[in-house]
Amino acid sequence: MNLRQANEYTRRLFDTNRVKWVHEGTKPADTSAEKSVNVLIGTLSKHCAMCLNLNGCCFVEEKCPPKPLHPNCHCFCVDIPSITAKAECPIEKFTKYIFANGNSKKDLFESWGHSIMDSQYLQQEFIKQAILSYSVGDYELGLLNEYGQRVNIAITLKRKDKNGYVTFRSGWMVYPNGKIVLTTPYGRK
Numbered sequence: 001m002n003l004r005q006a007n008e009y010t011r012r013l014f015d016t017n018r019v020k021w022v023h024e025g026t027k028p029a030d031t032s033a034e035k036s037v038n039v040l041i042g043t044l045s046k047h048c049a050m051c052l053n054l055n056g057c058c059f060v061e062e063k064c065p066p067k068p069l070h071p072n073c074h075c076f077c078v079d080i081p082s083i084t085a086k087a088e089c090p091i092e093k094f095t096k097y098i099f100a101n102g103n104s105k106k107d108l109f110e111s112w113g114h115s116i117m118d119s120q121y122l123q124q125e126f127i128k129q130a131i132l133s134y135s136v137g138d139y140e141l142g143l144l145n146e147y148g149q150r151v152n153i154a155i156t157l158k159r160k161d162k163n164g165y166v167t168f169r170s171g172w173m174v175y176p177n178g179k180i181v182l183t184t185p186y187g188r189k
């Protein structure tokens, strides 16, 4: 991170309101299995899976799903002092996906000098950058559906083949209380 970015992040920490989405009376879905249960509940009852799966999720106020989400949506947001971000980034996203034979992204990452041996390094870099960006609101809202809200976060990697950096978009699913989980390691810019 350069000085300009550091100043921008510091400003955001003080100037940005953070909120938590509330769907009253239901338990937040903390795992992917619990999200799937909510999707099932959504198909079997009048409960809305999208709202159930947004319950407890944290956003900066200006990048929060719109309220109401639909007619008769009773969800609301409460202010929270900060987003204590936790990012989960399964190493298999690199070892078994990006660097899988036949994946076009393998050539791309290798052209930057990164190989499957760097999977742990990449995992740590993704986690570090995602935690910082999400907690200060440096993300874009991505797909919102019955499983919940995804956010897109820019990842900048130092090239190993030569001097310089590459920046691309990664996709994360939002879970309650500051947790995000990597879904798409490399998306289009």
Ligand SMILES: [Zn+2]
Residues within 6 Å of the ligand: 048, 049, 050, 051, 052, 069, 070, 073
């Ligand atoms: Zn709803």
Ligand SMILES: [Zn+2]
Residues within 6 Å of the ligand: 023, 048, 051, 069, 072, 073, 074, 075
């Ligand atoms: Zn709702």
